[in-house]
Amino acid sequence: MCGIVGIVGKGPVNQALFDALTVLQHRGQDAAGMMTIDDGMFHLRKANGLVRDVFRNRHMYRLTGNSGIGHVRYPTAGSSSSAEAQPFYVNSPYGIAFAHNGNLTNAYELEEEVFRIARRHINTTSDSELLLNIFAHELQNCSGLTLEPEEVFKAVANVHRRIRGAYAVVAAIIGNGMVAFRDPYGIRPLVLGKRKTDGGDEYMVASESVALDSVGFELIRDVAPGEAVFVTENGELHTQQCAENPVHAPCIFEFVYFARPDSFIDGISVYASRVNMGRKLGQKIAREWADLDIDVVIPIPETSMDIALQIAQELDVPYRQGYVKNRYIGRTFIMPGQTMRRKSVRRKLNAISSEFKGKNVLLVDDSIVRGTTSEQIIEMARESGAKKVYFASAAPAIRFPNVYGIDMPSANELIAHGRDIDEICELIGADGLIYQDIEDLATAVGEEHPTINRFETSVFDGNYVTGDVNQAYLERIDMARSDEAKSNSSSAEMSNLEMHNMDQ
Numbered sequence: 001m002c003g004i005v006g007i008v009g010k011g012p013v014n015q016a017l018f019d020a021l022t023v024l025q026h027r028g029q030d031a032a033g034m035m036t037i038d039d040g041m042f043h044l045r046k047a048n049g050l051v052r053d054v055f056r057n058r059h060m061y062r063l064t065g066n067s068g069i070g071h072v073r074y075p076t077a078g079s080s081s082s083a084e085a086q087p088f089y090v091n092s093p094y095g096i097a098f099a100h101n102g103n104l105t106n107a108y109e110l111e112e113e114v115f116r117i118a119r120r121h122i123n124t125t126s127d128s129e130l131l132l133n134i135f136a137h138e139l140q141n142c143s144g145l146t147l148e149p150e151e152v153f154k155a156v157a158n159v160h161r162r163i164r165g166a167y168a169v170v171a172a173i174i175g176n177g178m179v180a181f182r183d184p185y186g187i188r189p190l191v192l193g194k195r196k197t198d199g200g201d202e203y204m205v206a207s208e209s210v211a212l213d214s215v216g217f218e219l220i221r222d223v224a225p226g227e228a229v230f231v232t233e234n235g236e237l238h239t240q241q242c243a244e245n246p247v248h249a250p251c252i253f254e255f256v257y258f259a260r261p262d263s264f265i266d267g268i269s270v271y272a273s274r275v276n277m278g279r280k281l282g283q284k285i286a287r288e289w290a291d292l293d294i295d296v297v298i299p300i301p302e303t304s305m306d307i308a309l310q311i312a313q314e315l316d317v318p319y320r321q322g323y324v325k326n327r328y329i330g331r332t333f334i335m336p337g338q339t340m341r342r343k344s345v346r347r348k349l350n351a352i353s354s355e356f357k358g359k360n361v362l363l364v365d366d367s368i369v370r371g372t373t374s375e376q377i378i379e380m381a382r383e384s385g386a387k388k389v390y391f392a393s394a395a396p397a398i399r400f401p402n403v404y405g406i407d408m409p410s411a412n413e414l415i416a417h418g419r420d421i422d423e424i425c426e427l428i429g430a431d432g433l434i435y436q437d438i439e440d441l442a443t444a445v446g447e448e449h450p451t452i453n454r455f456e457t458s459v460f461d462g463n464y465v466t467g468d469v470n471q472a473y474l475e476r477i478d479m480a481r482s483d484e485a486k487s488n489s490s491s492a493e494m495s496n497l498e499m500h501n502m503d504q
């Protein structure tokens with residue numbers, strides 16, 4: 001998952017982009033970047049690292065201009081080299097800066113096509129650089145120096161025809177303005193906001209509404225699946241549906257784990273959906289584990305806290321904070337490599353033993369992916385003197401790889417792949433394990449919105465909403481992106497040439 005943001009303002013945008021990227025940090029911790037436009041020139045700063053480390057004062061001074069875009073990266077295609085940090089840039093046509101959240105599912109075919117048809121060179125292994133070049137190639141057909149809204153929308157419509165997968169995109173085009181669009185299934189989120197100033201209206205797009213809140217923009221609405229937004233340099237807003245058959249099926253894992261609870265995605269409060277998940281799962285626990293004597297419900301910070309509180313209420317047992325989170329350690333699931341993920345769990349979470357001693361505890365997490373967290377956290381509960389340790393997951397068992405921008409490329413790395421619940425329970429060392437049912441998860445999220453009745457749920461049921469994902473493709477990404485493959489290719493990444501970047 002990555003975070004994207006773009007602003008067409010009436011005054012300098014560097015601070016607002018920085019602030020927005022900071023609140024989107026939970027979507028990507030590997031790299032950050034910003035590109036602003038001032039007087040017909042782009043200014044770029046991007047590097048591996050957290051937002052606060054990538055942008056120093058000296059960079060901020062040079063990121064001048066009233067419009068710009070930004071990105072935080074969690075690599076899910078290509079490599080984690082700084083050369084693949086975003087935004088990307090192409091000089092023709094016009095000069096385009098580009099940031100992308102999601103993953104293309106036909107990148108392998110596009111690589112060849114981009115060179116053969118468009119005569120364009122891609123200097124990285126990033127699917128986002130490919131997508132930028134396809135967008136640029138489509139814009140190449142526009143006739144004038146100034147883009148007309150219809151021309152922009154036609155280019156986006158052609159991009160939709162050529163690419164498949166998940167994409168929420170923002171692009172800044174020199175001399176023209178900002179373009180943002182979302183794939184025809186709306187898999188990845190994108191919101192549109194506005195701020196009134198004395199000089200006129202300013203527009204902003206971002207992955208999550210929390211980014212708008214943080215810089216004083218008002219949420220107008222979500223960008224619809226397949227829709228494109230074009231804000232001209234002067235701040236005129238144009239929007240149009242550019243997909244032939246848009247189907248709204250947002251990624252349900254955004255609600256389970258990725259998004260911040262204070263965000264609204266597709267009109268749904270992430271917080272409310274998590275409370276609903278807690279209610280549904282609490283009811284299931286009450287039904288199926290009626291004979292268990294649970295003394296206390298303990299969340300695994302941070303994402304599961306709202307869910308666990310609701311489960312405690314449903315079960316009418318105390319909710320206690322049994323683990324303290326070190327606020328200086330980031331999210332462990334989106335860290336690269338299993339060694340780093342494993343080490344970070346104990347650095348990140350520590351037990352308050354009095355909450356466990358002599359008790360039957362119910363630990364609650366939002367999801368179990370590789371089982372890294374649950375296994376260690378259960379061990380800690382036992383070391384702290386728990387009598388029995390039960391475990392509840394607010395998401396169903398994750399048994400299939402993700403191809404849309406969550407780094408779960410390899411089925412074999414998923415603890416639930418090919419295993420039944422008893423086997424998983426034994427592996428993580430729990431006395432009992434219960435998962436949310438998929439229908440209940442869909443209801444928990446869907447009941448917050450009257451018209452969305454479909455979600456992208458492939459990690460649970462293997463149904464890939466874009467319809468183009470087959471076993472051969474899954475094997476290919478497994479070979480390319482499993483933890484093992486990534487560790488073998490890390491030396492090759494070192495030689496990746498970094499281009500178009502501001503000095504340190």
Ligand SMILES: O=P(O)(O)OC[C@H]1O[C@H](OP(=O)(O)OP(=O)(O)O)[C@H](O)[C@@H]1O
Pocket residue numbers: 257300301302303304330331332333334365366367368369370371372373374
């Ligand atoms: O089974 P695993 O492979 O361990 O993955 C699942 C865990 O990872 C996430 O936590 P994370 O530490 O990333 O972030 P959080 O603080 O937002 O909960 C998620 O909330 C689960 O706790």
Ligand SMILES: NC(=O)CC[C@H](N)C(=O)O
Pocket residue numbers: 001002003073074075076077078084100101102103104126127128405406
């Ligand atoms: N998680 C994402 O959205 C990543 C975007 C893009 N596929 C990359 O790897 O850079």
Ligand SMILES: [Mg+2]
Pocket residue numbers: 300301302303304365366373
């Ligand atoms: Mg967690």
